[in-house]
Amino acid sequence: MPKDATSSFGEKYLGGSGGLAPQSVGAKGVETTFIAKHPSVLIFLACLAVFTIGVTILAEGFGIGVISTSFVKTLGKTLCLCLVALAMDLVWGYCGILSLGHMAFFGIGGYAIGMWLMYARTELIVLSSLANAPLPPTPDEITNGIATQIFGVVGASEFPPIWAFAHSLSLQLAAVVIVPGLLALVFGWLAFRSRVTGVYLSILTQAMTLALALYLFQNDSGLRGNNGLSGLQNLPGLDDVPQSAVSLWFFWASALALGAGYLVCTWVVSGKFGSVIRAIRDDEARVRFLGYSVETYKLFIFTLTAILAAIAGALYYPQAGIINPAEIAPIASIYLAVWVAIGGRGRLYGAVIGAAFVSLLSTWFTGGQAPDINIAGVTIQWVDWWTVLLGLSFVFVTLFAPKGIGGLFDLIPRRKGETS
């Protein structure tokens, strides 16, 4: 083992050292050199663009209507899952931190944007219902009306303090980034500072996720307990716009976010920085002895990926329409690891492929569309048995195909002189 680690470490470190150079060149120079150095980015972006244009043409909103609106939403959600898988790949596949908490950041992003969506929409409803009252409503009456509408289900009628910024879209959008970012920063600082690594860190992140989910399950958490936030698919003030158009807007936004996320991740993993984080993954102690501040690198990656996950969540939940604490439960983060492992960790397109492949397959199987199988008189219903298959294939991939689906690309003969 150690011998292996040394060689891969050395190779990657040397191979990546040239990446520092483009940063000192002018903006345009960065672009060309960067793309030229990473042709896979261009291929990926091209595929994404073709896919986006294709779906737009086929969708109901502006195209010929072959693809139903609900399927556009599924595709849009899948793009968001690809983005969070990309973040997971960056933190796990490249930096070696098996975080079982990134779906919690994803959920926080969803809650942050959901609070504004729910507040703004309820505000419109309350205003219109109060418009015909004989007296113009006081600000207190409006606030109380909204609070009763939103918190009636948990038996409260006052706004908890965490809703203080819910009236403002820009502040909640800032919260999408700031809240998970700060949480990741504080948690990561505590964990990395005391050198919690490997499986201990995984269990610790899982505990954090569990704590968050349990907290949100309470009715007095201020986020409607297990009812969660709902009606998020309706954009406030845009009731006239059909869902077929809204779904496409979100689809475009998700595609844009994924493309941008892919660029950011590629940029991070290339160059000297990328080499250091890969080195941390392979042998943390040695990197520390070389004088690098391992904790700072890990903290940066952990926080950056948390923010990416939160952005993905903020785009996902308006398409899903509802968010509740069950979405944050530890099992969700485990599935995220499953996607990345099946897709192939340590390569960004692997994560995207894994997330898209497994989540779409999962939708297909659990949606009851897959044909049941009859084996010797016993009917296997995929709705029931899909999870078993997924779990076992996860074991299989871990044991026999650690490179995942992405490993298939290694089988393609390479041109001479190209590095991975």
Place this chain on the structure above:
Amino acid sequence: MVRFFCLWLLALCGLLPLQPIQAQSVDAPIQQLLQTHGEIIAKSSRKSIGPAIDALAGSGLPEAQVVLQRWQDKEMWVGKDTGLFVFGDKDGKELLATDVADGSTLGPFVAKDFKQLKPNSGIRGMIAAALVQFQLSNPDPIVRLTALSAIERDAEASHLTALRASIDGEPNADILARKTRLERLLTIQFAEDDVERIAAIKGFDGDLGVDVRAALNPLATTQIVASDTPLTGSDIRGIIAPGSDGFSETDAYALLVADDKAKPIIDPEDQKQILVANINGGSVAGFPVSTLDTQIARDEAYAALAAAGRADPVATQAETATILAGFTFYERYIGAPPNVALAAVAVLSNIENKVAVNQAVDLGLDALSLASIYFLAAIGLAITFGVMGVINMAHGEFIMMGAYTGYVVQLFVPDYTLSIILAIPLAFAVTFAAGVAMERLVIRWLYHRPLETLLATFGVSIALQQIAKNIFGTQARPLTAPGWLDGSLIINDIVQISYIRIAIFILALLFLALFLIVMNRTRLGLEVRAVTQNPRMAASMGINPDKINMLTFGFGSGIAGIAGVAIGLYAKVTSEMGADYIVQSFMTVVVGGVGNIWGTLLGATMVGSLQKGIEWLNPSNTLAAQTYMILFIILFIQFRPRGIIALKGRAAEA
């Protein structure tokens, strides 16, 4: 008299069967008494029946008990024409009547001529209360005990005399003790003499019984009164400031309004109604409607209305504050005369102190039993994770498999004791086999790759959970404890612990002993420790590391299976029960210190008592308790990353 005259007249006319009526002793005192209250008895209304029952019970007539009893049993009938009461037993269309006074047979009558008295449940309850005094001296001890229970449930002033009268002749010592205690309780509540009451109250000093607190609390009740002059007097408990705990300024002001000491305040909703009612041509009292979109503007408009005499004047915010400042609020004892109330308060505060101590003990027991559950759940992990260093995320699913094994055994073996005895070795066997299979198929390829082990066992965990769900369904399955584990060990009214928790505690201790014996005293333990420290060296000493790893993993999994049976008895068996424990189990092992069983024990104790402690601070919310506990553990690991008992030296590097 008129009625008797009519009766005589009717008898003359031959409209009634002559013979039996003459036999009925109309002049018997009990019949006279019944006749006095004849109308309200026949009316049978709970509201008005009271005097009749009291009269019967207090009459001192020997027949009164029988009458009350048979009335309660719906065996009293009243003649439709005569208005006389008889005991009746309906047989077809005939009524076999007996006399209320002496029980002599009056003979069969036509049932139609009589009306059955059907006391409703409310009246029957009142009759039962009245019957108590007779039952207290009944020769049958069971009847006496029933009567005592009836008094304990619903005591009345009249019971005190009856109870006191019955104490002297009580032969049974147990019942006598209970009667004496009840007599003291009733004395507290109903005695006329304050000295007697205070003596009874003091006699209960330090008694933990719920009944004592129930009797004392009403005596200590207070009422808040407002006064603008200083109040003194022995019934004044003290001054209470508005805005303090449980007495808000709004409450204080409402009290003043109720006493007509202040102008009322108006809540915004009512104010709005009145404003709306007074809209006149787009304005209210000269204020245009469109400007009334703030509370201040509405207050002004309302004040203008009030000034014009079109609404009741109300106090403004500023006024309420001034008015409140002019009054002092006193708490006054209203439950009893002051000296009795003070005695009650003193005894109550002593009792409360003692209750607090006992509650702490009870909480400690709760924490201990939760700790033993966590220990049970974690001990298998202490072997696979702590000793072998293998992360097994499917550990929770082994617990679940053990619990389901217990459930399946109970399906086939209906005797609960036998089925549990069978289930324990079976659960061990099943999970041992599963553990060995998993070690052979998955884990042995992944030694020294902990992250991969974690992932692969996650996969197994997901699959096992879903398989259990497919086989047993999503609803919880029962795993019933044998009858001798039902109930609780009751130490006093506060401290009690169920036998099942004691059993789990003992089982946890047994497991600890088993672990220590296997690891430190057997060949297997020696070999396990050797293989863990240095597999190659162990192999060269003739130990087969593969076999040892397999057996150790199986042993850890098997113990998880037995823990599953125990946890299944205590909680419900579902496919997700393992997942509920897995994070806590890992926390327990990590907090305690990996690789040390005493650490696991300490970890479980810490996690358990922490959770119970937080639950005690916020009893309504066990979810919050778990949340804060996990947060605490995350912080704890920051400061002691290697747990409470950290391995040092070479062992720590393994």
